[in-house]
Amino acid sequence: MQDGSATPRNIIIDTDPGQDDAVAILLALASPNEVNVLGITAVAGNVPLELTAKNARIVCELAGHPEIPVHAGCDRPIARTLVTAEHVHGKTGLDGPVLPDPTMPLADQHAVAFIIETLRREPEGTVTLCPLGPLTNIATAFAEAPDIIPRVAEIVLMGGAYFEVGNITPAAEFNIYVDPEAAKAVFAAGVPLVVMPLDVTHKALTTAPHIAGFRALGTRVGDMVAAWTDFFERFDKEKYGSEGAPLHDPCVIAYLLQPELFSGRLINVEIEVDSPLTRGMTVADWWGVTDRAPNALFIGDVDAEGFFALLTERIGRL
Numbered sequence: 509m510q511d512g513s514a515t516p517r518n519i520i521i522d523t524d525p526g527q528d529d530a531v532a533i534l535l536a537l538a539s540p541n542e543v544n545v546l547g548i549t550a551v552a553g554n555v556p557l558e559l560t561a562k563n564a565r566i567v568c569e570l571a572g573h574p575e576i577p578v579h580a581g582c583d584r585p586i587a588r589t590l591v592t593a594e595h596v597h598g599k600t601g602l603d604g605p606v607l608p609d610p611t612m613p614l615a616d617q618h619a620v621a622f623i624i625e626t627l628r629r630e631p632e633g634t635v636t637l638c639p640l641g642p643l644t645n646i647a648t649a650f651a652e653a654p655d656i657i658p659r660v661a662e663i664v665l666m667g668g669a670y671f672e673v674g675n676i677t678p679a680a681e682f683n684i685y686v687d688p689e690a691a692k693a694v695f696a697a698g699v700p701l702v703v704m705p706l707d708v709t710h711k712a713l714t715t716a717p718h719i720a721g722f723r724a725l726g727t728r729v730g731d732m733v734a735a736w737t738d739f740f741e742r743f744d745k746e747k748y749g750s751e752g753a754p755l756h757d758p759c760v761i762a763y764l765l766q767p768e769l770f771s772g773r774l775i776n777v778e779i780e781v782d783s784p785l786t787r788g789m790t791v792a793d794w795w796g797v798t799d800r801a802p803n804a805l806f807i808g809d810v811d812a813e814g815f816f817a818l819l820t821e822r823i824g825r826l
């Protein structure tokens with residue numbers, strides 16, 4: 509894969525940037541031998557849609573890729589009021605150093621229409637979806653055009669938790685909590701699914717040496733990643749007392765590049781939508797105590813040093 513001899517995998521990144529989304533997008537754009545970013549679809553999540561659609565373009569321009577189409581999608585969950593996470597990401601979603609407003613335009617087409625059209629156009633089984641936020645765009649596309657569902661190669665997403673339980677409520681991880689109906693539909697769609705839950709992202713912590721590694725690249729992008737992870741880290745250190753912040757979303761792209769860094773179990777995962785107390789909980793049958801059919805490769809562990817080595821090397825290419 510590294511020598512460019514294999515065909516890069518076509519992906520759509522569905523995202524709500526977010527500093528960790530931004531790093532995930534940079535990692536993908538720095539890795540053209542392995543992944544070909546067909547487009548980026550923005551969704552409301554960490555901050556409202558207007559900001560996530562803007563932030564995605566800021567990141568593309570930072571990476572030197574203004575040609576990547578960025579489509580704005582759903583501005584609210586399917587059946588709920590939008591919940592955002594400015595308390596983590598700051599008011600803009602990309603708080604940290606101030607970057608210029610993007611000059612690249614937003615694509616005209618709605619993100620859902622783009623997802624549907626792309627999956628119908630590309631050969632069956634050649635497009636991987638990479639959701640990094642609430643699953644509203646993906647579930648809406650599946651509902652509007654069920655014919656695209658069997659055409660998806662794989663979904664590799666960040667969301668959910670089992671051992672680490674919740675980060676937005678005691679029971680739920682943010683992405684799944686924000687739009688549980690969308691998550692339920694996606695987890696039930698029958699598409700091969702790889703899930704990066706908090707159980708794994710909480711093992712990919714941006715410790716001081718990792719942040720120093722980004723800064724030591726001596727590049728504009730390296731400095732930016734260091735500054736973003738610095739900002740992000742403050743919140744988590746205060747909240748969890750951990751030695752750094754989990755770098756959630758880049759785990760999705762890292763899995764596409766080096767799946768051997770990760771390990772997990774193929775298990776059944778269901779989404780709680782009814783209970784007010786546990787809304788958005790990913791009920792993961794990690795111990796195989798039900799006879800429910802497996803529907804997701806639920807990742808539980810990561811080689812954190814290998815992950816950061818990959819990330820730092822790739823960020824250095826931009």
Ligand SMILES: [Ca+2]
Pocket residue numbers: 523524525526528529554640641757
């Ligand atoms: Ca995200």
